[in-house]
Amino acid sequence: MKSEVEEAVLGRIRPRPPEQQEVLGVAEEIIGAVNLSGRAEAMLVGSVARGTWVRGDRDLDIFMLYDPALPREALEEEGLGLARDVAKRFGTDWREKYAEHPYINATIRGMDVDLVPCYRVASGAEIRSAVDRTPFHTRYIRERIAPFVEDVLLLKQFTKAGGVYGSDQMTEGFAGYLCELLVLHYRGFTPLVEAAARWRPGLFIDLEGHAAKSFDDPMVVIDPVDPKRNVAASVSISKMFAFVELCRGYLAAPSENFFFPPPVAPFTLEEFGVEVARRGTHLFAVSFETPPFIPDVVVPQLRRSLEGMRALLERSGFVVNRAEEAMGEERCLLLFELFSREMPAVVRHIGPPVWSRSNAEKFAGKWRECERFAGPYIEDGRYIVEVERKYTHAADLLASPEVLGVGLGKHVKKAMEKEWVVLEGLECWSPEFAGFLTTFLQKETPLTRVLRARTE
Numbered sequence: 001m002k003s004e005v006e007e008a009v010l011g012r013i014r015p016r017p018p019e020q021q022e023v024l025g026v027a028e029e030i031i032g033a034v035n036l037s038g039r040a041e042a043m044l045v046g047s048v049a050r051g052t053w054v055r056g057d058r059d060l061d062i063f064m065l066y067d068p069a070l071p072r073e074a075l076e077e078e079g080l081g082l083a084r085d086v087a088k089r090f091g092t093d094w095r096e097k098y099a100e101h102p103y104i105n106a107t108i109r110g111m112d113v114d115l116v117p118c119y120r121v122a123s124g125a126e127i128r129s130a131v132d133r134t135p136f137h138t139r140y141i142r143e144r145i146a147p148f149v150e151d152v153l154l155l156k157q158f159t160k161a162g163g164v165y166g167s168d169q170m171t172e173g174f175a176g177y178l179c180e181l182l183v184l185h186y187r188g189f190t191p192l193v194e195a196a197a198r199w200r201p202g203l204f205i206d207l208e209g210h211a212a213k214s215f216d217d218p219m220v221v222i223d224p225v226d227p228k229r230n231v232a233a234s235v236s237i238s239k240m241f242a243f244v245e246l247c248r249g250y251l252a253a254p255s256e257n258f259f260f261p262p263p264v265a266p267f268t269l270e271e272f273g274v275e276v277a278r279r280g281t282h283l284f285a286v287s288f289e290t291p292p293f294i295p296d297v298v299v300p301q302l303r304r305s306l307e308g309m310r311a312l313l314e315r316s317g318f319v320v321n322r323a324e325e326a327m328g329e330e331r332c333l334l335l336f337e338l339f340s341r342e343m344p345a346v347v348r349h350i351g352p353p354v355w356s357r358s359n360a361e362k363f364a365g366k367w368r369e370c371e372r373f374a375g376p377y378i379e380d381g382r383y384i385v386e387v388e389r390k391y392t393h394a395a396d397l398l399a400s401p402e403v404l405g406v407g408l409g410k411h412v413k414k415a416m417e418k419e420w421v422v423l424e425g426l427e428c429w430s431p432e433f434a435g436f437l438t439t440f441l442q443k444e445t446p447l448t449r450v451l452r453a454r455t456e
Contacts (some may be wrong), residue, residue: 002150006189009259010150013054013157023048023058026109030062033086034115040064041120045138047176050145052152054160058111063135065120066127076101079117082156086115098293101129124225126449130302136225141180146192151189155179157259159190162246164239169299170327174243178292181231182220195248201237266434269442273426275441281321283429284394286334286403288420290327291411298327301409306334308406309398317343318394326436331410333433336442338395341424343392351383398422 002010015023027044034042045055046061064082065077080096083104094106103116119156127133134268145152159165159174167175174182185205186192201218202254212227218237223229250258267275276283286309291298302325310323320341326333351363364376374386391397399422404413429437 003190003254004030005254006154007229009154009157009256012260013153015055015148019055019058023060023111024443026111027060027062027111030060030090030108030115031087033089034062034064034082037082037085039078040066040117043135043138045134048181049138050141051178052141052145052156052180054153054156060108060111060113062113063116063131064117065135066117067141068119068121069118072101072128075117075119080104082116083117088224098297099133101131108133127226127331133226133229134222137177139152139185140224144184145180148183151183152180152190152257154189155192157184158246158250159243161259161261162243163426164243165248167234168295168302169234170295171239172234173239174235174353175231178231178235179220179226181205193247194251197251198242199240199244199247200365201240203240205432208403231366237372256278256336259418264438266443267429267438268434269426272429272434272437272441274339279337279441282338282394283425284336284338284398285430286398286416287331287423288412288415289418290330290332291409291415295327298332298409298411300336301412302327305406305408305412308408309334309403310336312336312399312402312406313338313394316397317347317389318397322440324436324440326433328432331432331435333428335428335437336345336398337440338394341394343389345389345392346386347387347389349387353381354378354383356380356440371375395422400431 005015027048031042031044034040035071041064043049043063044060046059047057048060050257051058061384062081066326070078074104079287083106084094087104087106087108089107090106092106092108094104097103097105097114101117106113106115116134118134119128121132123125124133124136155164156176156179161180163171165171165176167178171232182192182205184191185207186195203219205220206222208222208224208227210224210227211222214225215230217230217233217235219232219235221232222300223231246258288316291301306323309321311322313336317332321337321339323334323336326335352359354360360383364386376385377381378384391400397403403420404416404437408416418443
């Protein structure tokens, strides 16, 4: 029995019959085109195939199944060739994208369509790449989900609104398949929300009781079609407990706002400047061309690069309050909020105790050729030297060649070797990143509103 709030939400998110017919009709056309080629067998997978898609989510995943005897290289070449031919047949634009192996993304009849080659294996134990599991996921869910379709729709909308939906590296949240498994395990949306309010790290769910290995993730949901895989591996502990807090807030005061939160308007350039001035901190951004790979490939490299640059700033004396990354269609942004933009020209280095003779001599020798302001001198039994700081302004450091040596991700480094730009203050703002910058400065999310309400 759904509550009044949940019935109202379902009225807004259930796909209407005309939309269902249109989406499934386009899927059938594409499947027919693949099958008629005689080169592969097509299968509709994902939420549309399982009937668990939310109104307006018109994405289609069409898998093209090939004989496992086909070598991997040939699978990629033949699969991409067929996908291109299908896209061209519909007279549409297409793009080659990369995950574990390349696939084609196209816009067909106004819908976002992924055409993905994979192997037609007999069981989950025989998969040769991650995408080979997906047909088994579709069959598993489709056979069991009928009584709980509306519960899945509610959970998907709840997690999307709360900012915790999506297993991509940027979100680190709940995948659609994970949502379906959680609803199956708890037998509905409301029982899941009630249980999640009591979750603790180490949560373990195994629907089939067939786990084949142990995991140390904060949340473990064993894949019913692959006992060696944790479906919740992408869920960070932060997003897990953001979901927990959202559930607690919803139980305390159910509202449609948990499914459709009031929008947060992005800062205009003027508003952005006012907020930065009010905080009294200093924003710097490193901007470069977005590498031509999917977010699951690029985002981990952005985070690695962000941490490398953060460490470089802090080694140079700049205190970093917060740092975050953003991946746009054209450009990527590594954003740093510093407590100061400039450092004094002098930097103090503390050496070893004087009684550690060999180390003391090495220290003195190391700094002998440097531009010194003072020293070496002795303070509290240790050598001290004051030398000239190489970079006194954060922008100069971020623009220096030293940035390329901080352990950047492979694709990030390749992009930055072509060019990168250092932005400061108001220069960091652009229409593409206005929403990201607003969230960065305000931390205004559905979760923060829940937390405020619970503490008032």
